[in-house]
Amino acid sequence: MEHVLIIGGGVGGALAHDLALRGFRVTLVEKGELLSGTTGRHHGLLHSGARYVLHDIVAARECWEENQILRRIAPQAIEPNGGLFVALDEEDLAWRERFLEGCLAAGIPAREISVGQALALVPALNPEVKAAVRVPDAVMDAWRLALPFFATARANGAVIRPFCEVQALVMNGRAVTGARIIDHRTGGSEAIGADLVVNAAGPWAGRIAALAGVRVPVQPAPGVMVSVAGRLTHMVVNRLHPAGEGDIIVPQRRLSILGTTAWLADDPDRVAAPAEHVRRLFAQCARLLPAVRTLPPHAVWSASRPLLLSGQSRDPFAISRTFDCFDHARRDHVEGLVTLIGGKATTMRAMAEKSADLICRKIGRDIAGRTRETVLLPYRRYWP
Ligand SMILES: Cc1cc2nc3c(=O)[nH]c(=O)nc-3n(C[C@H](O)[C@H](O)[C@H](O)COP(=O)(O)OP(=O)(O)OC[C@H]3O[C@@H](n4cnc5c(N)ncnc54)[C@H](O)[C@@H]3O)c2cc1C
Known part of the structure; x- marks a missing residue:
């Protein structure tokens, strides 16, 4: 052979x-x-695909199909804890219908729940959230x-x-x-x-x-992640809008990971974790879970996405x-x-x-x- x-x-x-x-x-x-x-250094989100339904339906479908397969072939690596997408303001709310339609189009079983139900699931959630949708995200250990x-x-x-x-x-x-x-x-x-x-x-x-x-x-596109001590949430919490900066918190063992920033780089060997990115992640993620504001960083690191360049976009969040x-x-x-x-x-x-x-x-x-x-x-x- x-x-x-x-x-x-x-x-x-x-x-x-x-x-x-x-x-x-x-x-x-x-x-x-x-x-x-x-x-070895990503968030550990086993995507349901919902994160991509607003702007990258191909990736959304791929993620949902693989999410289901990996649960069968690697169950010991996965914490099937589910995810929430929450709207923080009127702008997020305006995405809600398209988000639900996108999940439907990608075959992702998403379900809108009341803010009260969301707070019961994630008591540390910002009580001011305006809407919440439950999706089959999960957490995996990268290694x-x-x-x-x-x-x-x-x-x-x-x-x-x-x-x-x-x-x-x-x-x-x-x-x-x-x-x-x-x-x-x-x-x-x-x-x-x-x-x-x-x-x-x-x-x-x-x-x-x-x-x-x-x-x-190939386009290296690094991102910074920050962990804080303690599981502030047992579910993955995402902001309900097109994937962007500081809009996701992933519980990982006894930590919570705040993610992430993204930029384009030439050299994957020279990827820093700028202090300014850490500051922004804390401010943005505290809008999802206010307790973030009170915590010091436990660890800060960065890693480089190997993005496939296909269209004209140079926005690292928009590239498929x-x-x-x-x-x-x-x-x-x-x-x-x-x-x-x-x-x-x-x-x-x-x-x-x-x-x-x-x-x-x-x-x-x-x-x-x-x-x-x-x-x-x-x-x-x-x-x-
Ligand atoms: C900030 C961030 C968060 C992410 N979060 C998630 C997430 O939550 N869920 C998810 O599903 N995905 C996530 N990803 C995406 C995911 O981590 C990457 O798509 C994936 O890890 C890339 O894997 P890879 O094998 O292409 O690259 P790599 O993991 O980098 O593997 C390439 C390997 O090639 C080796 N190599 C390079 N040159 C040589 C050489 N000359 N000889 C021998 N070996 C060589 C390198 O050492 C490296 O180990 C995230 C990515 C980033 C950056």
Whole structure:
């Protein structure tokens, strides 16, 4: 069977699981620890898709479909606590009808509840909210959702090599035939040959593509998150308006995460967490849960979304959260290389499935994916 080399051990690395199930030989290399890129550092919202219904219906549908699948195949990683969208002012209220219609169009079971019911569910909610809609959001642990994909991939024969950084692609003319890596644990350098190389390097995908002389439409878009001590809410609380800054609070174990800001960046290795963003997040999220105002930050961090550039918009909140994969033989006349860009942690299984389907078509193999119904191993099984 063909050997596929995957670059990147984040959400995109879930491809190792899909390909191993289809019987491919798989090697995955990751320059740091697994999930040390964006994937280990997101909010942990298992999107129902409702966050996107007002401006990104494709991503909304993808999220809702995957939300339901992940509850079946990775139940141990998910806290099925639900979410609320609340209107804070008249402007938010004006979105209510379109929001409910969007949820209906995406198949998301959303239900308007009274403000009294919302306050009973989330007693810390701002009592001034004007409307509330209940949606099937949930919370996942960023690491514990992703590690089961790698544990299962490994159990099915995939070789996973953290701390191995790709420094060059091995080229034969315009064909990619492998990658040269440095193993940071030993300092040793080696070439890994492959029938196909998959660039799943997230916000770094542009750099990997450049090693083959091609460009890919990836836009690093960092965001700051802040956690405060204590679960101020057991449900995810979102503001009812098109996704924007400081409009979501996610309970995560014994913390509450305030999210998020967004801007466009050139270099995913130089992403700060500006103090001004932290100040804004506190002010904005305190409108949802007033207790936020009284708390100090417990932790502050940032991570970079690898957004797929498709339209003209340069607004980081408006750029779609959907994903795509590219066969560079068709696109750039470079054989042996596929790039996967975009998506969410919530859609990681679907991203892998779409990429594996493309790979099968490309090499002329008709093997159906089985990840929809394959229950993943527990995350602890990642460690032998
Ligand atoms: C602020 C913020 C909040 C978010 N919140 C959520 C949320 O609540 N729910 C949700 O579903 N999604 C969320 N997301 C989106 C989600 O986190 C990302 O879409 C996803 O993690 C991206 O995964 P990735 O695999 O594409 O990139 P990454 O996770 O960055 O993986 C790419 C990997 O490639 C590796 N790599 C790079 N170069 C090389 C090389 N030369 N050799 C070897 N390895 C290399 C990197 O080290 C990295 O680990 C959020 C994103 C951000 C920024």
